[in-house]
Amino acid sequence: MSRIGKQCIVLSKAVNTQIIGNIITVKGPKGALSHNIHDLIKISLSNNSDSKTIIVTTKNSTKQAQQLHGLSRTLINNMVIGVNEGFTKYLEIQGVGYRSQVDGRKLILNVGYSHPVVIEPPSEISIKVNNNTNIEITGIDKAVVGQLAAKIRSIRPPEPYKGKGIRYKGEVVKKKIGKAGK
Structure with a gap:
């Protein structure tokens, strides 16, 4: 299992996220980015009382899914940082x-x-x-x-x-x- 993929992505108040199927759209003060995530990866958005987080998991435990796990989490995290700070x-x-x-x-x-x-x-x-x-x-x-x-x-x-x-x-x-x- 990917160590990077296990980490959740914490969103700030200025960042809005929308997940439709495999397409994730992130909007922030600097602009908006969207990315099509592979079918083997599942993205979920959890709303806690004080913050929102994105959790990236694999749908099955094949080798390709494990390879895409950390990559997908890093791509989404770079999108969040980009729309927030650049x-x-x-x-x-x-x-x-x-x-x-x-x-x-x-x-x-x-x-x-x-x-x-x-x-x-x-x-x-x-x-x-x-x-x-x-x-x-x-x-x-x-x-x-x-x-x-x-x-x-x-x-x-x-x-x-x-x-x-x-x-x-x-x-x-x-x-x-x-x-x-x-």
Whole structure:
């Protein structure tokens, strides 16, 4: 049995949840998210006197149901956190002449190519740039925020000799030593 799946999800007062069949919809101050849960997983909403909780259980004890148990609980928990607080990823650009800027909703990156790279974020994502080198990606869906951050990083990943490129904030890049000169 999944240890993560056994934990119940406590909802705050600002979050409303609706379960219709296998579709769970979570609404909060930042927005609304919905997800279709697999048939092997059962979701129940319990109203206590002071708080509401979501309990995720399996319908049977097959291997696939056990695999989906913790995953489903984590996805629902990320939805609850997203509509309540939101998710943020921070990226840093390092390199001489490398910079970024926001034009309307578009992110424009100048990272050593012969042309600027333009990225159009999804409608539910907001991007801010600080000091031309720090990028902040914010949204309510954890998967979409992480995917956009990975896409931006993949445009110019940090290289191991000088460390130039786009990296996550706090990411450590192991540097290699260069050619030995004679």
